[in-house]
Amino acid sequence: MAVENYIHDLLYRYECVILPGFGAFITQQHSAHIDSTTNEFYPPKKTISFNRQLVKNDGLLANYIREVENIPYTTAVQKMDSFVQELNSVLENNRMITFEKIGAFTLTKDEKLQFEPATETNFLKEAFGLSNFTSAEILRETYKKQAVALEEKAPVAFTPERRSGSNWIKYAAVGILALGLSGAAGFNLYSNQIDEHNIAEQQKAATQLESQIQQATFVITNPLPAVTLNVAKQTGNYHIVAGAFREEENAAKAVEELKAEGFKARQIGANRFGLHQVLSSSHESRRDAINELYRVKKTNPGAWLLVEEL
Structure with a gap:
């Protein structure tokens, strides 16, 4: 099926x-x-x-x-x-x-x-x-109490080891210097790996987002003269897509025609197919958007619902 x-x-x-x-x-x-x-x-x-x-x-x-x-x-x-x-x-x-x-x-x-x-x-x-x-239950506090009880019964004293001469201090200084140099090199390598990982993840996210962009077609006959209207900014993540056009000029004419009909229409740019998308309205809730879509589809059967944060 x-x-x-x-x-x-x-x-x-x-x-x-x-x-x-x-x-x-x-x-x-x-x-x-x-x-x-x-x-x-x-x-x-x-x-x-x-x-x-x-x-x-x-x-x-x-x-x-x-x-x-x-x-x-x-x-x-x-x-x-x-x-x-x-x-x-x-x-x-x-x-x-x-x-x-x-x-x-x-x-x-x-x-x-x-x-x-x-x-x-x-x-x-x-x-x-x-x-x-x-996951098994973490018994950290239980083990801590047991360790404290054992230490109280049999305290352990640490005696520093006696060393002759000061050569061991020189060796320790050389070792610390070597560790510092290797640590700096390792940190730079680690930073480079993080940068490469972030770039790869950003590219992957962009590819996934691009694959979800949708297209639709909308044909307008007898376009009306251009009309300029001042409308409030559209908000919400639920949008009624009235159409998409190969030529941006046709998309602009569609916006003006929809505005003349009372819609708060606008363009949202071209999708990955090069089509310029036109919205007739945007809504905060899905239910309002679906109700509006039913009304729009009576005159424009090709209209559809886009759920996306613009």
Whole structure:
């Protein structure tokens, strides 16, 4: 099931992935914690739940399918609809279906859909590779008390060793000088290794960030004359992407047309494909952004939701 795999991929990057006509998969982040009774350490993670009420298409999954399979948006929507029909058919016949690494659905006797998430999958990408482990209890204070008790019973006196002559002082001075020189060289080498490591990590982070930048297309016919409006600065990490253009001039015209229609539109620069992206609005909460997206898609089906700190 290709659509199932696409949902799995998106859950690592987004808090909500809607399968139109079926429901929404929602992730929630949990901090790392330690079980005081078992001394077991649990890394941070993102768990998954399912909401049967969110069934409207927000464009996220459809645009991802369109991009990965290089197919038209309408074809991607039809593929999702066929997948949902197949799901409903399997549930009616078998009363149960499993999404690998996501969870299992069960249809109860009263026709209610229950979801059991897969516990072995951690959708928090920052915690990739981390697993639970148990640490033995640290008995530092116990050992300290035992050592103090032994010292009180049998104190140990240290007598400095007598040495003839002063040659050992010369040897010690030479040794200290050698250690100092080698330590300085080692510190410089260590510093260089740290710099190289930081540069590599910065390059890796930039590559990962670049791979997550998304694109969309938006065609505007009959552009309106340019209109200049003074609007308040847009804030929030949830953005409605109205379109992306090969020519920056077309993107600027799209911004002006959207502003004329009452939107607080703006450009956010070109993505890695060289397309100049245009936002119609930004929002503080995901729910406000999704509500706005539903409204915008009535006139612009190609609009989609971008979750990113700009």
